[in-house]
Amino acid sequence: MTALLEISGLSKAYPGVVANDDVSFSIQPGEVHALLGENGAGKSTLVKMIYGLVKPDHGTMRLKGAPYAPAEPRAARAAGVAMVFQHFSLFEALSVAENIALGMEDPPKPRDLAARIRDVSHAYGLPLDPFRLVGDLSAGERQRVEIIRCLLQDPKLLIMDEPTSVLTPQEVEILFQTLRKLAAEGTAILYISHKLEEIRTLCDAATILRLGRKVGECTPRAVSAAHMAEMMVGKSLAQPARDTHTPGAVLLAVKGLSLPATTPFGTSLQDISFLVHAGEVLGIGGVAGNGQDELLAALSGEINAVPETITLNGLPIGALGPNARREKGVLCAPEERLGHAAAPEMTLTENAVLTARIRRGLDQSGFVDWARARRFAQEIITRFDVRTPGTEVAARALSGGNLQKFVIGREILQDPTVLVVNQPTWGVDASAAAAIRQALLDLAQGGAAVIVISQDLDELLEISDRFCALNEGRLSPARDARALSMEEIGLMLGGAHDMAEVVA
């Protein structure tokens, strides 16, 4: 059998960096092939070359035995190569069907397209209403739009860039079923991920990159996750260290917090109550779109609540704005890095000023002290190992994981009393994720209260002292995280019935 895609000796250098150096591997039809590597290992550049976004300096590709050198993504799509990006390129104000039609060379009539979307979404177990506005969809649903957009082109090779970073365990299971079905029908899948366990359950083969070079390949099922991690990082990974300790006094208390939805399809928060103690990590799990963003906005001060519903050390802060809360030590890191936690076009120095102006004294009588801001940005970069050419680089130029390290580092270095993070390791590679988790644990160890909102249950169980679940805007009572089983968590998430429908 000839390989579907055969890559030999691909190299690509950018000024100052060699992104890919003589990379060769091949993908068989119907194979799920993992591409593994840390941030900056060159995975993105490699798939961009396959997808025609970047032109290789050297090396050749062959698709189904024929020479393949796509000049642009359109050519790649015409040849049967489709890609689902980590960051979605969807217009929020348009419907699902309109978004899909925009990406097509020759879109059919809206009604026919809607019917085709429904067919494909049913055939592959990805329920989606073609007429809903993308702006009202959860991250998981948006990903379905991107996947269905690709499937409508009937691809021979589907490239998926970190697809599960935004999904819940149940959604991941649905995605895997879809991918397995596609593979069984002969579609090859190039699967980029950091989650080694996932790769072990899903993938047939794996190619591992480090610093732009291929350092190995393996059959994921036959080797351990630790072995793959070592190949990827080049050293063995440490599990986050944590001591058992007794939590201190209550720092942040939320009592009876209810907020109406801010958008027509947003989630309203209903009677949310919880306590966080000094030295404690509280994990809040839940499927995306169940009020995570709203809860973070209520805690950060972006949405105002009744003053007494949120108290810090017994003092009401519910009606304070973001900067007043920062002054008191309540810091947040939202999920959306570009556009929310950071301004994409602004430099890292400017983005350091975004939240750290008050606590780090980055302004004097209204004038920004840019030299000081630059030093603070440099401090974040150094302490959190942010890979960037310097402080004067636009935030959008950083990879997702590096920007995440910057965003989390920016808040941690401000010495918070209470830190709230939403999806702290979304799209971050294994070693960086471990570093972020360790930093959060260290922060709690130092006496701060940490609230981690995440969809990654493994992550929550790894670092939380107590765990509660957010479902349709309601929060379950918190339980000791160490005593919980997966089934109990499933029940707490309470979203299981929804998922059952989806699978059927």
Place this chain on the structure above:
Amino acid sequence: MIALEKRPQPARGWVIGAPLLAVVLTMIAGGIMFAALGKDPVGAIRIIFWDPLFSEQFSGYSRPQLLVKAGPLILIAIGLSLGFRAGIWNIGAEGQYIVGAICGAAFGLAFWPSTHPLIFPGMVLAGLLGGVLWAMIPALLRVYARTNEILVSLLLVYVAEAMLASAATGWLRNPDGAGFPGSRNLARHAGTDNPELIAGTGMHWGVLAAFVAVIAAYVIMTRHVLGYQIRLAGQAPRAARFGGVNAGRLVILCMGVSGALAGMAGLFEVSGPAGRISIDFNVGYGFTAIIVAFLGRLNPIGILLAGLLLALTFIGGELAQLMLGIPAPAIQAFQGMLLFFLLALDVLANYRVKLKRRVAA
């Protein structure tokens, strides 16, 4: 095939080179147009770009006009640029300019014929407040009623024009004017006049205010927290809210500042170059300033240069109509060419042109 490739950073050379090349291209294209109209192209270009400043015959009159015309354009455009950077679209500077002129003139006329030294400062303040007042209508409606400030501010221009007509023909009409519309002449009365500060330069208080505004805007945008918040709000509104920027307060502030500067520009005009409130007092500075603001890349220094360049083409254009009989539409087409080439060549600063052969897929 010609392809544009985005540069990682704007090319420094082109940021300066593009406007110069645009002027040269405008001269060539405009010259062809003038030649087609049967006029001497070289003479026409010289009259537009050179004679207003350097001809012995005309420069005595037209050189001061450069600052007189550029002053209000720059002053208004600076105010607008702050809001435009933050995504707040005040299109009604013309209305704020009119209301500022009316309020300032009314203040001065209220004390007529006093020549007290505080009258002129009082007029400036009244003009400023008039502009702010007129800008607050769209600002408050946007913040509290979620209306669109583009529409509201634009439509209020026509309300302001109606008020101007009523003032000129009614309550501000010169009692000694034999019934003709128009107020007393403020410029010819000590105490209410906005005089030329240095003879033969056209420099009056409004031009000075424009220069001060350029410097202040530059400092605010690059060094002050407010400038940072304005840029943040314009680039990433959600990050701005997360960063503690109060969007409503920013709207009121930016609209207020642009209204204040437009109102002051109106007052300096009515007490200086125009002299009095008349039905046709406003000549479109408030609208042209929008072009100036964008031509200057919303950058204070850019706005200064853009204001001077646009003023030059206005003066030169008038001169060309007068001396060579070039029809007014041809002059407007010429000015349009200048804008076209400036904006078209701006692409070169951010993109690199690449010639490449189409590759078969």
